[in-house]
Amino acid sequence: MQIEKDAVEFLSGLRAGETLGSPIAMLVANRDWKNWQEIMDPALREGDPELRRRAVTRPRPGHADLSGMLKYDRSDARDILERASARETTARVSAGAICRTLLKHFGVRIASHVVHLGGIDVPRPTAFPDDVNALADASPLRTLDPASDALIIERIDAIKREGNTLGGICEVICDGAPVGLGSHVSWDRKLDGRIAAAMMSIPAVKAVEIGLGFEAARRTGAEAHDEIDPAPASPLTGNVRRRTNRAGGLEGGITTGEPLMIRVGMKPISTLMRPLTTVDVATGETAVAVAERSDVTAVPALGVIAEAMLAFVVAQAFVEKFGGDSLREMRRNYDSYIGAIATRITSPAAS
Numbered sequence: 198m199q200i201e202k203d204a205v206e207f208l209s210g211l212r213a214g215e216t217l218g219s220p221i222a223m224l225v226a227n228r229d230w231k232n233w234q235e236i237m238d239p240a241l242r243e244g245d246p247e248l249r250r251r252a253v254t255r256p257r258p259g260h261a262d263l264s265g266m267l268k269y270d271r272s273d274a275r276d277i278l279e280r281a282s283a284r285e286t287t288a289r290v291s292a293g294a295i296c297r298t299l300l301k302h303f304g305v306r307i308a309s310h311v312v313h314l315g316g317i318d319v320p321r322p323t324a325f326p327d328d329v330n331a332l333a334d335a336s337p338l339r340t341l342d343p344a345s346d347a348l349i350i351e352r353i354d355a356i357k358r359e360g361n362t363l364g365g366i367c368e369v370i371c372d373g374a375p376v377g378l379g380s381h382v383s384w385d386r387k388l389d390g391r392i393a394a395a396m397m398s399i400p401a402v403k404a405v406e407i408g409l410g411f412e413a414a415r416r417t418g419a420e421a422h423d424e425i426d427p428a429p430a431s432p433l434t435g436n437v438r439r440r441t442n443r444a445g446g447l448e449g450g451i452t453t454g455e456p457l458m459i460r461v462g463m464k465p466i467s468t469l470m471r472p473l474t475t476v477d478v479a480t481g482e483t484a485v486a487v488a489e490r491s492d493v494t495a496v497p498a499l500g501v502i503a504e505a506m507l508a509f510v511v512a513q514a515f516v517e518k519f520g521g522d523s524l525r526e527m528r529r530n531y532d533s534y535i536g537a538i539a540t541r542i543t544s545p546a547a548s
């Protein structure tokens with residue numbers, strides 16, 4: 198983490214800060230690249246006795262190493278692991294920033310914070326600050342509770358000394374999206390399904406919860422659903438409000454207008470400095486897995502990636518619903534829809 202100072206350079210697709218319609222190409226330099234030039238040399242060095250430097254024949258449990266070698270007929274797991282590395286999520290965060298920029302024009306904000314790391318639950322605030330990310334970014338772990346940071350850092354340091362790793366859970370929040378994104382009509386248009394798939398595609402993510410998530414399965418209906426009250430002058434929710442937001446802002450695969458609340462669970466990092474047992478594919482013998490340079494945990498970074506993935510899905514749903522060939526056209530479509538739902542339900546109190 199300490200060698201990475203990511204900055205984006207735009208190579209194409211923009212002019213004077215606006216998109217042109219041509220593909221947007223962004224370059225994020227990898228500072229470690231120069232140390233890998235020989236190992237990843239694209240040339241076939243005829244006669245070199247060590248054609249593949251730092252070949253990996255002892256695949257790491259929990260990585261793509263072994264399944265990838267078998268599937269793609271490789272004898273060196275490096276051909277798999279460099280491509281399987283979560284470094285690709287840099288591209289997701291960069292492209293996700295463009296989706297966020299679109300959403301920002303419509304008052305949609307996406308933020309995240311760490312709610313669990315390495316066996317330690319971070320207490321949730323009773324009221325969320327207006328700018329969740331500003332508070333999360335002030336914490337080295339991206340939590341909203343400074344008292345938990347010290348405890349967790351102690352835990353990370355102890356686990357690092359053991360050569361072990363930790364996982365955790367992030368909560369991602371999207372507010373400002375109106376009722377009506379996504380659809381109930383067919384499975385692949387349901388926004389909850391699309392969000393879950395996007396989150397699950399993040400390396401090391403093994404669980405996604407929407408709203409109460411698994412907790413909803415343990416409750417009765419009366420304790421699991423959100424009762425609805427009239428609420429004049431609440432255009433984003435259709436002039437009603439839910440008393441609670443246990444559904445996490447989604448009913449029937451459609452946004453309710455309440456904030457989207459998604460939790461994403463990440464397993465511990467697969468590369469251990471005290472490596473796990475594996476099989477050496479060159480000899481067929483039991484061996485210890487390779488130990489590549491690796492972090493103890495990546496949970497603070499997970500939230501940033503999950504925000505980008507949510508931005509992709511919500512921006513896509515926005516374009517489906519409001520369409521248009523320019524921002525102004527999209528704005529007209531948006532305003533017309535919001536104007537219509539704002540008068541759709543009028544309570545007696547309001548009339």
Ligand SMILES: Cc1cc2nc3c(=O)[nH]c(=O)nc-3n(C[C@H](O)[C@H](O)[C@H](O)COP(=O)(O)O)c2cc1C
Nearest residue numbers: 259260261281283400401466467468491492495498
């Ligand atoms: C932000 C981030 C950083 C990661 N860093 C590492 C790392 O340093 N070492 C490692 O072994 N795995 C790391 N991982 C996890 C692996 O990429 C992931 O577990 C692996 O590709 C196998 O995929 P799967 O866990 O989804 O099955 C990281 C994941 C993320 C999201």
